[in-house]
Amino acid sequence: MTVSVTVRAGRFKRLKIDFSDETFSQIQRLAKKYGFRTDEALKILLLGDFLDENVNEKGLEHLEARLEDLERELYELEGKWSPLKFKTYYLAMDNQNLAIQISAMIAQNKRLRERLGKPRPDYSKIESLIHYYLQFSGKT
Amino acid sequence: MFSGGKFELTVSLEEFKRIKRRAKDLGKNPELEMLEETLMALRYMYLKERTTELKKKLEEMQEHYRSLLEFKERAERDKEYLMGVRLELSRENRELEEEVGK
Numbered sequence: 168m169t170v171s172v173t174v175r176a177g178r179f180k181r182l183k184i185d186f187s188d189e190t191f192s193q194i195q196r197l198a199k200k201y202g203f204r205t206d207e208a209l210k211i212l213l214l215g216d217f218l219d220e221n222v223n224e225k226g227l228e229h230l231e232a233r234l235e236d237l238e239r240e241l242y243e244l245e246g247k248w249s250p251l252k253f254k255t256y257y258l259a260m261d262n263q264n265l266a267i268q269i270s271a272m273i274a275q276n277k278r279l280r281e282r283l284g285k286p287r288p289d290y291s292k293i294e295s296l297i298h299y300y301l302q303f304s305g306k307t
Numbered sequence: 308m309f310s311g312g313k314f315e316l317t318v319s320l321e322e323f324k325r326i327k328r329r330a331k332d333l334g335k336n337p338e339l340e341m342l343e344e345t346l347m348a349l350r351y352m353y354l355k356e357r358t359t360e361l362k363k364k365l366e367e368m369q370e371h372y373r374s375l376l377e378f379k380e381r382a383e384r385d386k387e388y389l390m391g392v393r394l395e396l397s398r399e400n401r402e403l404e405e406e407v408g409k
Contacts, residue, residue, distance in 0.1 A: 180320065
């Protein structure tokens with residue numbers, strides 16, 4: 168038994184090439200083994216577009232293992248990413264609320280000190296922190 | 308399995324000419340060994356490219372994760388500091404109010 172491959176180009180060009188069942192199933196097997204469709208492998212064979220890259224099974228297996236490792240690492244990192252982002256967001260929001268409260272308390276502190284004629288302490292460090300968290304919009 | 312069947316392949320006119328020139332020998336003497344080497348090489352190239360892409364993506368994510376972690380640690384320290392300041396200001400404002408009230 169044979170498998171008849173019809174090659175078409177344009178509307179009228181046709182060519183028939185017969186392969187034995189065994190050959191055709193070998194082409195299918197090779198295509199599947201290396202992750203290609205049968206028509207892709209067949210086209211390479213028919214065109215003779217061969218590569219001579221000196222790659223062996225061991226090199227391929229090594230690369231596949233490396234890829235699996237990278238995919239696993241990425242998956243694990245993505246798993247840790249969301250809870251951290253969630254936690255950080257709420258932490259920054261807490262700080263924003265604290266900044267709002269402290270800002271009002273500083274204003275009150277300045278007013279009271281002024282009434283009592285007391286010197287005003289240096290609020291610059293806390294004010295810059297307040298400014299930092301008031302600008303926080305959650306885009307981390 | 309594709310036994311006794313038909314298979315169709317559409318190619319460009321240029322490719323058709325090239326296949327036609329090779330057609331005589333193709334059915335009788337298929338270069339399966341060379342096909343396997345080629346598929347293996349193409350698979351290798353694909354995996355190499357994919358590995359490079361993933362490595363880059365992983366490095367970017369690790370960097371982003373590190374900076375998020377740093378931000379979280381900073382925010383934790385800041386929260387503690389802000390709570391301390393709030394407590395101190397609350398105490399001081401209460402005392403100042405009492406002083407004003409006297």
